[in-house]
Structure formats: C-alpha cells, structure tokens
Amino acid sequence: MIPGHIRVTTDCRTVTEILSRIGDKWSVQTVVQLGSGPKRFNELRRQIDGISQRMLTLTLRGLERDGLVNRTVFPTVPPRVEYRLTDLGCSLLKTVRGLAEWAIENRPEIVAARQRFDGTASNGHTGDERRSASL
Amino acid sequence: MIPGHIRVTTDCRTVTEILSRIGDKWSVQTVVQLGSGPKRFNELRRQIDGISQRMLTLTLRGLERDGLVNRTVFPTVPPRVEYRLTDLGCSLLKTVRGLAEWAIENRPEIVAARQRFDGTASNGHTGDERRSASL
DNA sequence: CTGTATCCCGACTGATACTG
DNA sequence: CAGTATCAGTCGGGATACAG
Numbered sequence: 144m145i146p147g148h149i150r151v152t153t154d155c156r157t158v159t160e161i162l163s164r165i166g167d168k169w170s171v172q173t174v175v176q177l178g179s180g181p182k183r184f185n186e187l188r189r190q191i192d193g194i195s196q197r198m199l200t201l202t203l204r205g206l207e208r209d210g211l212v213n214r215t216v217f218p219t220v221p222p223r224v225e226y227r228l229t230d231l232g233c234s235l236l237k238t239v240r241g242l243a244e245w246a247i248e249n250r251p252e253i254v255a256a257r258q259r260f261d262g263t264a265s266n267g268h269t270g271d272e273r274r275s276a277s278l
Numbered sequence: 279m280i281p282g283h284i285r286v287t288t289d290c291r292t293v294t295e296i297l298s299r300i301g302d303k304w305s306v307q308t309v310v311q312l313g314s315g316p317k318r319f320n321e322l323r324r325q326i327d328g329i330s331q332r333m334l335t336l337t338l339r340g341l342e343r344d345g346l347v348n349r350t351v352f353p354t355v356p357p358r359v360e361y362r363l364t365d366l367g368c369s370l371l372k373t374v375r376g377l378a379e380w381a382i383e384n385r386p387e388i389v390a391a392r393q394r395f396d397g398t399a400s401n402g403h404t405g406d407e408r409r410s411a412s413l
Numbered sequence: 414c415t416g417t418a419t420c421c422c423g424a425c426t427g428a429t430a431c432t433g
Numbered sequence: 434c435a436g437t438a439t440c441a442g443t444c445g446g447g448a449t450a451c452a453g
Contacts, residue, residue, distance in 0.1 A: 154382055155307045158374065161381035164388075166301020168426080172290045184435055195427055200436065210391025221434045222433085231387055238380040239293065245373040246296035247289055252366055253299075256345025303446080319415055330447055335416065356414045357453085417452075425444080432437075 164209060169194055169202040171239060174228065177212065178236045181227035211235060299344060304329055304337040306374060309363065312347065313371045316362035346370060 165171055169191065176182060176190050188199055203226060206212040211232035217223040228236065300306055304326065311317060311325050323334050338361055341347040346367035352358040363371065 154378055155310050157381045157385055158310075158378045159303070159306055161377065161385075162297070162301045162306055163303075166297045168294070168298075171294055171297055175290050175293075196436075197428085197438095198426065201426090208392055208395040209388045210394075211388075216435095222436085224435060231384060231391070234384065235380065238377055241376045242296065242373055243289055243293045245370065246292045249366060249369065250292055250296070253344045253346075256366070257343055259345075260343040331416075332418095332448090333446060336446090351415095357416085359415060415453090417450105419450085420448085422447090423445095425442105427440105427442085429440085430438085433435090 164205070165235070165239070167202070167205075169198055170206060173199070173202050173206065174211065174232060174236055174239065177226060177228045177232070181225050184224050184226070187226065206232070299340070300370070300374070302337070302340075304333055305341060308334070308337050308341065309346065309367060309371055309374065312361060312363045312367070316360050319359050319361070322361065341367070 165174070172191050172194075173187065176187055182190070184199070184203075187203075188194065188196065191199065194202075203212060203214065207214050210229055213227050213229050215225045215227070217225070300309070307326050307329075308322065311322055317325070319334070319338075322338075323329060323331065326334065329337075338347060338349065342349050345364055348362050348364050350360045350362070352360070
C-alpha cells in the first residue's frame with residue numbers, strides 16, 4: 144500500500160519509545176521554546192504557560208538525560224541556569240517541525256471528523272461518547 | 279538559531295494536541311500495522327503483541343473518531359469487522375515515518391546519553407535516578 | 414469473532430510548602 | 434533564582450467477566 148514501509152515488529156517499538164519520550168504533555172513545547180535560543184528556568188516557565196515548576200523541572204531533566212538539552216549552571220548568586228538544545232535536540236526539533244506542519248494542515252479535518260463522529264448517534268455502538276472535541 | 283521556526287504560542291498547542299492523539303501507547307503501532315493494508319480486529323490484536331482487547335478497541339475508536347481509520351462491519355455471522363486507514367491516516371503514516379527515521383537513526387545516541395547521565399553521580403542534583411534505560 | 418462493562422492499581426501531574 | 438519534598442487527585446491501562 145505504501146512503499147518502503149518500516150520493519151513493523153522492530154522499528155515500531157523504537158518509534159513508540161521516542162513518542163513516549165516526546166509525546167508527554169510538555170516536552171515538545173519545551174523543545175520548541177528552546178529552539179529559539181537558550182533560556183533560563185523561569186524564562187521557560189513563563190513562556191510555556193500552563194506548566195508547573197515541578198513539571199518543568201522533570202521535563203528538563205528528562206530531556207537532559209536523553210541528551211537533547213544541555214544544562215549549564217553559572218555559579219553566581221543568585222544562581223543562573225541556562226538550558227539550550229544540543230545538536231541532537233536541534234535535529235529532533237527539525238523532525239518535530241514536520242509533524243507540526245502535518246498537524247497544522249490537518250487539524251481542521253480532524254476536528255471535522257470528530258464532530259461528525261460525535262454527532263451521529265448511528266455509530267453502531269451504543270453511545271455515550273465522552274470528550275466533546277477537546278482538540 | 280533555526281530558520282523558519284513555528285509560531286510557538288499558537289502552533290505548539292496544535293502539535294501537542296496531535297501528539298496527545300498519536301503519542302499514546304498504541305496508536306502509532308496500530309496505524310503502522312494498518313499501513314500494510316486493511317486488517318480485522320483479532321488480526322491486529324495478534325500483530326500488535328502486548329495490546330489488550332480493551333485498549334485495541336479504545337485505540338481504534340479514537341482513531342476512527344479522528345478520521346484516521348475507517349471501520350467497516352460486514353453483517354455476517356460470525357461478525358467480520360475491517361479496519362483500514364483513511365487518506366488522512368495514510369498521510370499521518372507518512373509523517374510518522376519521518377519521525378521513525380529520526381528515532382531509528384538517533385536511538386543509539388539517546389541510549390548513550392542516558393547511560394552517561396545515569397552513570398555520573400556528579401549531576402549536580404542529589405540523586406536517585408529512576409528508570410534505568412527503558413529505551 | 415467482536416466487542417462492552419467493571420474493578421483496580423500504579424503512574425503522571427498539579428498544588429503547596431520548604432531550601433540553598 | 435532555581436530548584437526539592439510531599440501529598441492528593443486523576444487517569445491510563447491491564448485483568449477479568451459477560452454479551453450480541
């Protein structure tokens with residue numbers, strides 16, 4: 144159906160694992176924010192909007208652990224910590240941008256599909272569809 | 279730093295939303311499996327490996343709701359239900375393949391970064407790193 | 414064969430308070 | 434400023450049993 148398809152049994156896992164890594168609530172937003180240059184902790188905190196201090200810390204730790212972000216501490220007082228994308232992080236950002244384009248381009252269609260699905264009571268299954276179009 | 283970057287405040291959300299959609303534990307695997315052609319329920323169930331009946335149902339419902347998968351019931355006995363990717367689903371698959379290539383190409387580097395991170399006790403923070411290389 | 418309905422547990426996440 | 438610690442609530446997801 145589609146040419147050059149991936150070795151499903153092996154590579155699917157890899158993709159799923161990567162998605163588990165970046166597919167959480169905050170990683171992508173964080174990476175994208177860092178895409179416009181190095182940022183400090185509270186700078187990120189303000190720009191990411193809904194994120195809690197705790198989750199920003201955890202997200203940055205995770206990204207750092209995976210070599211996507213560098214953490215630099217300047218031993219001044221008050222302490223200054225800078226986060227910046229590594230080369231690996233930058234390459235991920237480029238890839239994510241591909242997904243971003245798809246998302247932006249196809250969101251209307253997805254929203255429409257949802258409304259269609261949620262609207263018709265004749266879906267075959269008995270009903271009570273929750274989640275009224277959170278996208 | 280990186281040219282042509284996306285409008286962070288607006289589009290990030292869209293990407294995050296899409297990631298919430300496909301970033302769950304089973305959606306990508308399901309989509310990729312369906313990439314090689316229409317499949318029946320238990321056929322998918324066998325090929326996806328760890329998935330439970332419940333989660334396959336929920337995943338397929340979600341994909342159907344978002345217009346990524348078509349569900350066709352043949353009113354025979356025993357019932358036969360076929361799932362296939364829509365055009366939208368196919369286009370998503372192509373995009374995901376980009377991510378897949380990145381994942382496959384960079385997994386070694388990520389794994390290495392993790393070992394480095396987990397190995398050094400001199401990370402600055404006090405310690406007790408959980409998740410010993412699940413990737 | 415293709416689902417639906419419950420129960421239940423652990424993980425994720427937010428809120429809040431405290432520290433160097 | 435840049436975190437860490439703790440507690441509590443929500444939710445994803447597995448196991449199991451049942452149904453058309």
